Amino acid sequence: MLFPSLKLHQDHVSDRWQWQSDLADGYTVRGAYLFLTTRDAVTLDVASGLIWHRQVPLKVSIFAWRLLRDRLPTKANLVTRGILSEAAHHCVSGCGGVESAHHLFLSCSTFGALWSLVSSWIGSSLVTAQTLSDHFVQFTGSAGGLRAQRSFMQLIWLAVVWVVVESDE
Known part of the structure; x- marks a missing residue:
């Protein structure tokens, strides 16, 4: 629970x-x-089990799978791998933060702010979590216990993170 x-x-x-x-x-x-x-933090297995949804294109589920494992080519990851210089780690939104997956999808003043708008739009409470996995699981469960409601929230979360990555390209 x-x-x-x-x-x-x-x-x-x-x-x-x-x-x-x-x-x-x-x-x-x-x-x-x-x-x-x-x-304890939500295990990655719990969150991973939610990304595979029959109404979600496979490329979106694969993206979410990589996102939850911090395997996206964020600037922070590229700096860590020596592909970008240390000076090139700033967020694409221009907010001044270090572009990590956590920053882009939860704490960025531009992209992270989408969650309050989405929560307001669908009439759910705002989820504030420390990790992406926690956020996904809590957001999905915030609609209540009915399977259809959880499924709807899964779709919303996956759509929001996909929109963020598509807006960056």
Whole structure:
């Protein structure tokens, strides 16, 4: 489970809400803080399982697979491999940041800002994650538990990252 939840619990007693993260003590601010600060990052396998979608062109899924593994020819990766000089690592958007996959797709003031617009457009909460894998999994799950809703969110996330890469060419 990615996030703790409050769940309706029925044991032949009145219905009640129960904090799933700590069944013994229930919800506490300390418990919520510990959950948020000690949680393991989403494994790459979980995120990778979401990129292969039958309604997504194969080239988009392959791109997303490479993106989640930091295997795109970003300027930071090209500098690391000695293909570009250290001075040539600035973001293509002109924002002044180092062009890495994380920067381009999450923190860039130009391209990363798309997520707040997309979230507003579809009426979902803004996802703020530290890694691309976390962002993908959290964004996909932000619509709720129904399979059709998760599938829709997968398509939206993949379309947004594809638009960013296509706008760069």
